[in-house]
Amino acid sequence: MTGAPLDPADPEPEQPHKFAADRFKNAGLSLSGLWAYYYGIGGTADEFDLDGYLNGLTTLDQTQMALVDTALEELHDEGRGGPASGRRGST
């Protein structure tokens, strides 16, 4: 697991949402799938705010951004695919 720029000593990426947005796009995940996972690891932003964040329209605080990054990372590790790809187990 890399990603999540939490340590204040880490150089802050200029546009953290862009990094997350690119990963989200490339992963082929559904927004609701990402939101459910992010909510499951303690995220507090709603799906609307998450959508806004990924599109650069709203910002999230540092903890929430770190949780979005963690969700993307863990979903990537699980190899969970995109929407409408049939019925399959999700864990």
Next chain:
Amino acid sequence: MTDTQPSQHIGSPPNGLRQYYEGVDLTDFVVHLQDLLVENADIREFLQDLADMTAMKLTTEGNTIACGVTVIRQKQPVAVADSDAFARTLDKVQNSFGDGPCLTALRTSLVVHVPDVVNERRWPRYMQAAAATRVGSILALPMRLGGTGDAVVNLYSTRPNGFFQENIAVAERLTATGSKALHLALKIAQLQDARQHLTAALESRATINTAVGIIMAQNRCSQDTAFQVLVKASNHRNVKLRAVAAAVIAGVSGDQEFRTAFED
């Protein structure tokens, strides 16, 4: 797209066929698709039956019609179902070229008709490969799935001018009915997926919030700080956040169940 207008090429049906196609009854087709939905069949099985039944309904004496279904999966066309090896081969050849009548139908959402493969000037590379098989004419009908997915029904006749007004109309009715049923099947699958994800999320969130509470009490810190402690531990150890949280809880309660979850 002018190149998808088939009207001027449509031939006449052989004697007697007009009546046959006007009398084609779709009741059993509809009932069968509904049964598949009720039985909770998977999408591939559903499409396989759709291909088989479409080919059967359209085939007449002297005009054998094969059917394949191609869907877009992770931005790539994939042949997922077919009535026979003939349709499978033609679908795969087309997908390997990345262009052809069926993929054009998929991209433009318009019906594409190739009355005679030998005289077709569009998609030259695919037509050259197709002409080497027994295919005489091709009809591709996009499925309307309301944004839940992209799919196309590919029909292949062994004779030139194997598709004409009457059987094109039947093919369109079959595809429209199949599309509605597939749309419903995809919606059900999406809802089941979403439900599974939410159930998993609720279970996981309870674990993580408990761990955050423990860290707050132990470190006398804010909720945000406790989350950051968890995220950092997860990153550094390359372990899922939920597993780190379970380990924190186990450390306090000695709960074997949480330990097991962590060791997984």
